[in-house]
Amino acid sequence: MFNESVKIETSNLNVYYHKNHVLRDINVRIPAKKLTAIIGPSGCGKTTLLKTFNRLLEIRDNVKISGEVIVDGENIFSSKKDVSDIRKNMGLLSQKPYPLPMSIYDNVAYGLKIHNHIKSEELYERVKHCLDEAGIWKEVKDRLHDPASGLSLGQQQRLCLARALSVEPEIFLCDEPTSALDPIAAQQIERLLDKLKNNFTVILVTHTLRQAKRLADYVIFLYFGKVVEQGSADELFNNPRNSETKAYVEGDIS
Amino acid sequence: MKDQSYDNNKLIDIKYDMNKRRIRDFIGIKLMQIITIIVSTLFVLIFLILFSKSIPIFENVSLTDLLFSSLWNPEKGEFGLLPIITGTIFVTGISLFIAVPISLLSAVYISEYAHKKTRSFLRPFIDVLAGVPSVVYGLCAFLFLVPLVKDFIAPRFGIESTGLCIFTASITLSVMVFPIIISLCVESFRSIPIELKEASLSVGATKWETIRKVILRASAPSVITAVLLGFGRAFGETIAVNMVVGGIPKIPSTLFHPGQTLASLIASAYGEMMSIPLYESALMFVALILFVVVLIFNLLGIILLRKVKRRWNY
Numbered sequence: 238m239f240n241e242s243v244k245i246e247t248s249n250l251n252v253y254y255h256k257n258h259v260l261r262d263i264n265v266r267i268p269a270k271k272l273t274a275i276i277g278p279s280g281c282g283k284t285t286l287l288k289t290f291n292r293l294l295e296i297r298d299n300v301k302i303s304g305e306v307i308v309d310g311e312n313i314f315s316s317k318k319d320v321s322d323i324r325k326n327m328g329l330l331s332q333k334p335y336p337l338p339m340s341i342y343d344n345v346a347y348g349l350k351i352h353n354h355i356k357s358e359e360l361y362e363r364v365k366h367c368l369d370e371a372g373i374w375k376e377v378k379d380r381l382h383d384p385a386s387g388l389s390l391g392q393q394q395r396l397c398l399a400r401a402l403s404v405e406p407e408i409f410l411c412d413e414p415t416s417a418l419d420p421i422a423a424q425q426i427e428r429l430l431d432k433l434k435n436n437f438t439v440i441l442v443t444h445t446l447r448q449a450k451r452l453a454d455y456v457i458f459l460y461f462g463k464v465v466e467q468g469s470a471d472e473l474f475n476n477p478r479n480s481e482t483k484a485y486v487e488g489d490i491s
Numbered sequence: 492m493k494d495q496s497y498d499n500n501k502l503i504d505i506k507y508d509m510n511k512r513r514i515r516d517f518i519g520i521k522l523m524q525i526i527t528i529i530v531s532t533l534f535v536l537i538f539l540i541l542f543s544k545s546i547p548i549f550e551n552v553s554l555t556d557l558l559f560s561s562l563w564n565p566e567k568g569e570f571g572l573l574p575i576i577t578g579t580i581f582v583t584g585i586s587l588f589i590a591v592p593i594s595l596l597s598a599v600y601i602s603e604y605a606h607k608k609t610r611s612f613l614r615p616f617i618d619v620l621a622g623v624p625s626v627v628y629g630l631c632a633f634l635f636l637v638p639l640v641k642d643f644i645a646p647r648f649g650i651e652s653t654g655l656c657i658f659t660a661s662i663t664l665s666v667m668v669f670p671i672i673i674s675l676c677v678e679s680f681r682s683i684p685i686e687l688k689e690a691s692l693s694v695g696a697t698k699w700e701t702i703r704k705v706i707l708r709a710s711a712p713s714v715i716t717a718v719l720l721g722f723g724r725a726f727g728e729t730i731a732v733n734m735v736v737g738g739i740p741k742i743p744s745t746l747f748h749p750g751q752t753l754a755s756l757i758a759s760a761y762g763e764m765m766s767i768p769l770y771e772s773a774l775m776f777v778a779l780i781l782f783v784v785v786l787i788f789n790l791l792g793i794i795l796l797r798k799v800k801r802r803w804n805y
Binding site for chain 2: 288291293296297298299321322324325327328329331332333335336337338339347348351352384386397400401403404410
């Protein structure tokens, strides 16, 4: 299907949430250092699939997962793997930005301090670097020690991106990261995502088809918890093989 | 023609109806307003009554003597409240010192670690515990804790004690404060959005790191409110303390010696307050202290809450 190396692969992944069969026999392959968009109507399990990848689904009650998620050749559900390491390897951008209840600086330093013993000067440089990468350094450099909650939503989302960058993940999980933002802030995030995909494996859940068309290299179409079609963006958008995909891509079902 | 008149009638109907609804609205608002005013006036009224009733004691005994003299002999006209104030500080302080950390840890366990079934099973129990009348706690403490302190705990420290002492009162109070703090804290921990936890976990924080640095901070305002309510209960608790504290207005030399607290003093003395001159006024002053201290702590709480909310908002 594609020649790139596979970063994440699932085999027969099934998820039950409150006894609802949310994901059914998911078999997907996600290429490394590309942007993969997961599209589909709301409630089809996009977010659930995303959160199984870094095992965040498990912190909720009444969740049952079966099957395998293989990241870099290793099953993340195997008991050998430390959950924190799996999660650290996957940065998360959620629908609404959730800055931690601390200052702007500490939001980024949080992850760094957990994983490394570093001197404060080095910490400062790393925090600065991450904020810079997320395109927010210039806006916050004079108020690093103000509470993060004082930032605008768009700034908060970029701060969350900086926070995710701080622990040097290889994968980015983005759950409709622009849905709560105004058009300009959304555009900034999109640009960042476009930049990120050169160095990271980015998985973007989105309900905006146009966003997927703008950004995606590879697309997975989910419908009622099943993978209907997956393939390169070019192929899936211009030449869908499945009739449901065709209907969705053309806007007939939503 | 006929149709139009029908319409007109209908219009009037609606107008009439609207008026009725407006009047109902008006009455409702006014009623709530009046009730609120009455309740707020009560606050001022209580303060004024306590203050005016305390005036005789101010006229006869200096404020420094009242607060800092350690002689409490109303029959001899000595009204030094220091031993009772000390007793109150000890009992309240120790009980909160024990109750706050234990309650917080327990709340964290119930909210974050316990299985869903355990949680839904435990929570009603804790709420019931918070509502049990204090005399029940007093009775249990008197029947079980007092002998325990007398026969086992105090001798361990080489002290002879009747069991009726500051220590017993503190433990009793801390047990009474647990359910209040636990219940409120569990409530607040559970209301933290799961996405905030996810944000912390997704940078590789462990569950405990997330609890310590994110959940506890984000719910700091509610934790402060819970501790304040716990303080209010411990500070003002009367009957349960009265049953086990010993009731002797002397500065206790150890925690296993009897003492007295402000609230408990009023309860045990009000029967005879009419027979001794100035006694009534002195007790009113004690009540005034209770009132003012609770007021001050609540105001401090509000200031602290504002600061914390600004700093640790999410």
